[in-house]
Amino acid sequence: MTLDASDLEAEQPQLWLSQVLRGEQVGLSCLFDHFSSRVYAIALRILRNEQDAEEAVADVFAQVWRRAADFDRARGSVAAWVLRLAHSRAIDRLRRRRARPDLDTTLHPDDPDAPYEVARDPAQELLTGLETQSLVRHAFAILKPEQQRCVALAFLEGLSHQEVAERTGMPLGTVKSHVRRGLMAMRSFLQERGHDRADE
Known part of the structure; x- marks a missing residue:
């Protein structure tokens, strides 16, 4: 029995998720390659704000990394699960934004010279864990080193922005800026290489 294109589209993400369940970051990187643009598109439609949408993307893939065991194949495909997460995280973020309309005005200004801890480098740990190709x-x-560090802490350890700020000693606004700009740079890099799937 041979698999058609739709079967392959469903099976490959399942294999990547299995890798995530085994703690293999390559599986997460492949899922990000495959779904990040669609996740971003959903978040942007709901939130209508690029910064919030980028942060929602981080939320989704951090949850995929931490909660892969929650996936239930009987309820649908990996694609459907990831896109449901995108919708759910975007709605959560929208509700928090409406509950805290003053939130953005309380953020610290971006400070690229802010001190941060260098004793342990999760950015290098994440980079090593991803396949060369x-x-x-x-x-x-x-990404710049400080962007790598913030993105890695959010993905590798599943820390919230506040927790990343506490771990690194950076202001919260700086952490959010580094994560947002890092994800935007990665997304642009992928789009330039034909991995923009937002319209699929």
Whole structure:
């Protein structure tokens, strides 16, 4: 029995999710390659704000990394699960924004010179864990060190922005800026190489 294109489209993400369940970051990188543009498109439609949409993308893939065991194949495909997460995280973020209309005005200004902890480097740990040929690995490698550190802490350890700020000693606004700009740079890198799937 041979698989048609739709079967392959469903099976490959399942294999990547299995890798995530085994703690293999390459699986997460492949899922990010495959779904990040669609996740971003959903979040942007709901939130109508690029910054919030980028942060929702981070929320989704951090949850995929931490909660892969929650996936239930009986309820649908990996694609459907990831896109449901995108919708749910975007709605959560929208509700928080409406509950805290003054939130953006309380953020610290971006400070690229803010001190941060260097004793342990989760950015390098994440980079090493991604396969050499992975586009996400190359996209991650182009980021500035402080962006790598913030993105890695959010994805590798599943920390919230506040927790990343506490871990690194950076202001909260700086952390959010580094994560947002890092994800935007990675997304642009992937789009330039034909991995923009937002319209699929």
